[in-house]
Amino acid sequence: MPKPTSNRAKAIVDAAAAGGWAVPAMCLYNLEGIIASVRAAEAKNSPVILQLFPWAIEYADGLLLHAAAEAARNAKVPVAVHMDHCQSPEMVKRAADLGGFDGIMVDMSHYEKDENLRLTAELTTYCHARGIITEAEPGRINGGEDGVADTAELEGILTTPEQADEFIATGIDWLAPAFGNVHGKYGPQGPQLQYDRLRSIRESTKGRVELVLHGAGAAWFGSDEGKLLRENVGCGIAKCNINDVINDPYREFLAKNAGTTGLTGLIEKATDVMQRETEKCMDWMMSSGKAGEVKFA
Ligand SMILES: [Zn+2]
Secondary structure, three states: OOOOOOOHHHHHHHHHHHHOOOEEEEEOOOHHHHHHHHHHHHHHOOOEEEEEOHHHHHHHOOHHHHHHHHHHHHOOOOEEEEEEEEOOHHHHHHHHHHOOOOEEEEOOOOOOHHHHHHHHHHHHHHHHOOOOEEEEOOOEOOOOOOOOOOOOOOOOEOOOHHHHHHHHOOOOOEEOOOOOOOOOOOOOOOOOOOHHHHHHHHHHHOOOOEEEEOOOOHHHHOOOOOHHHHHHHHOOEEEEEEOHHHHHHHHHHHHHHOOOOOHHHHHHHHHHHHHHHHHHHHHHOOOOOOHHHOOOO
16 A cells, blocks of 8 residues: 555655654644644744544544644645544544544554554555555553553553664554653653664654654753753654643633633633644744745645
8 A cells, every 4th residue: 555645744744854843743622722723833834733632533523623624724824633642443443534634643552562563554554545644653652641541551662773663664654752752741850861762763764754752741841941842853853742731721721710701701812822832832843934845735
């Protein structure tokens, strides 16, 4: 099965990899998140990827997905829609069949390795046949994220170039390496990232897959804002998933203002909060101003 040639998500991430920047991939749970992401992208003249978890399909069937796909189509800048951490073969197929996803992360990392590789290959073929690109995670990125099955009880496994090769053989388009990055909270020492490992994976996979980053959480945006993100982009990361960095300020705003603000005002202002945080991510990942570098086929 040849890889899709005309695909919005692929075009955006290819441009990022070629240009030395990364596209923010926003993990979204509602319409406000979709609106905030697209507004931020248009304000910053940046591409953006809208990411939904399988939770969105379980909760709302195709409604949120199709809202995201319409927002992507109508945006003045390049926008694509991707599913993050799809952990069952049934959900990968259901999501692919709904129409609207440009990409799906086929995350079979909770299966034994051989079964993981077999399922990843089979589901990648299924997605490619529908014009959808796929992402997978060799090794295992530990931790938990809202809407994703927790892997905290499983041992984290760092990615090796050999492992990356095995996954590339399944036909995937994007690879999410584990090099010390984790989902959710980092320990008291903060992120301990193995850049040598990341760079050697980049070297050995170049031209075959693009690299994407999981685990860029609020801990990364401490005293030197954006430094860790820039370092990762410098090592060849072309897409960074963002979750609590925008969703925590959103929740805090709601918690503080829900008792005193009318519903319309609350929704609008909370959307503004997410937009502001998203715009910061675009500056840090250096995607601001890069919309024109993306060429859709
Ligand atoms: Zn992740």
